[in-house]
Amino acid sequence: MAQVRQLHRRVAIFEAEGGSDKTWNGHRKDTIPIVEAFKELGWTAEVIFFRDEWKEAITKYVIENCDAYIPRINTGNLPNGEAVFNQALREMCAAGVVGTPHPDTLMKYDSKLSLVDLNKTPLSPADTVAYFKWDDLVKNFPTSLTNGERVLKQNRGSTGEGIWRVQVGEGVQVVKGQALPLDTKIKCTEAVDNHVEHHTLESFFKLCERYYKVEENFIIDMRFLPRIKEGEVRIFLMGTKPLFVIHKKPADKQDAFSATLFSGATYKYESPEAWPELIKFFTSCLQHLTDNLGDVETILDWTCDFILDTDENGKDKYWISEVNVSCIGFTNQLDIGIQQEMARELVRKVLKKRFGINAIRD
Missing domain, CATH: 3.40.50.280 (Cobalamin-binding domain)
Structure with missing residues (x-):
């Protein structure tokens, strides 16, 4: 008490x-x-x-x-x-x-599982799921991939390590909802440096086994958002007040989708006033964050990343792609x-x- x-x-x-x-x-x-x-x-x-x-x-x-x-x-x-x-x-x-x-709030926000916890809100696509066991990945991903390009994210990765854009290989026949066979050829691009690997589903699953050897690790499966080429947009906040925005644009080369500096992305620092629609949308969703992840009022410095999409009416829409609450640095903004x-x-x-x-x- x-x-x-x-x-x-x-x-x-x-x-x-x-x-x-x-x-x-x-x-x-x-x-x-x-x-x-x-x-x-x-x-x-x-x-x-x-x-x-x-x-x-x-x-x-x-x-x-x-x-x-x-x-x-x-x-x-x-x-x-x-x-x-x-x-x-x-x-x-x-x-x-x-x-x-509170540490439990920190862990809830910092975990990539937050993307799943928010999948019934306007912040995260409804088809965002988590695979806590390797067997779950093998069982469900061959069907998930029939819905279009996917992104797999390991929870414990950093700077894009273990984040893969997965595409069905050229010429492969896909029937939505019908699981692809394990010998299906796929193209995989890792966000850490945008390098491409060609696999079958079976060989890629073997590669993913290493992620499950890390304690408390799991993999998030979410849809690929093509407008990532326009950049990922990070809001830096103090409490619930946006202080500045970082527009992180991937390297201008084929297959690049990573927004990390290490991968060659460029960063542009802007005021929140330069992104009025995003700030308005984010502010309207604060209660969703509190309801699903913990009281947003208890957080001090943190960041939220967003990727652009287009809604059914052809208008811009934003999806949250990552939340960072743990030990946010701001050495370049002192x-x-x-x-x-x-x-x-x-x-x-x-x-x-x-x-x-x-x-x-x-």
Whole structure:
């Protein structure tokens, strides 16, 4: 049960020791600017390096001394995984510390399963499904592919690894709803670098076995959206406020569909005002996110990616393609004051929860 707590004006920022995201001082490049932004508001932000063996001591310290926490640990950066860390965060939230967000909300949003959880809303196509076992993939995908080009995404991949665009080979006869045989020739393009591999369904399924050897991994099956060639559009948010938009356009070459920098995509930073229809649509769908993934009001900094499509009336439509809540970096945008936005938003969340105040004084 949450307790009545005094206001400490102190925030815990969790980081992992080491990792490629750190600079010479042992911190992420955006960490110290965040600390300074809280100082400008008269608050203290304390960086805490988490270790499993320190779990009890860290949990006790944060509960007794902090009003809120910000988790800034990338998945995979803790040597033994995130289970102990997440349990510590749960205990902090249960004691009244404001979690931004609660670990269960973070995992729900960050998982690619969110695309399936949203498939009964205007955000995700209804035919988006998950295969939790390799046998399910083998059983169902040969029929799914008869509906048109598909994209398979492993949950644990990053920078496009294990994300495949799958097309039926030239000359293959397809009957919608009738499963393709395992010797069907298919063309597979991996998003990590847009390279093409030619397989039969059987050989491709053997390739996919490796994804199921990773703990808690699974594969999402969703329709391919051809207008990805026009780019994937990312909204960067602080709370529910869009701060800027990144238009990520795939490399201009045949078969390219990946919107990662590594694959050759180009990024253009724009204001939310440049994308009024997308922002209007996204804002109208916030309740869908809360209803299906968890309270959107508890999230601090996060991103939502969208791909254009065309509806039955020939008008633009947007589908969500990914949500990122875990440890969003903004080292290249420090000059526009994102760290100040973060500090103000977190203080607002604390004051709203504690006193019902929905604003902070300048």
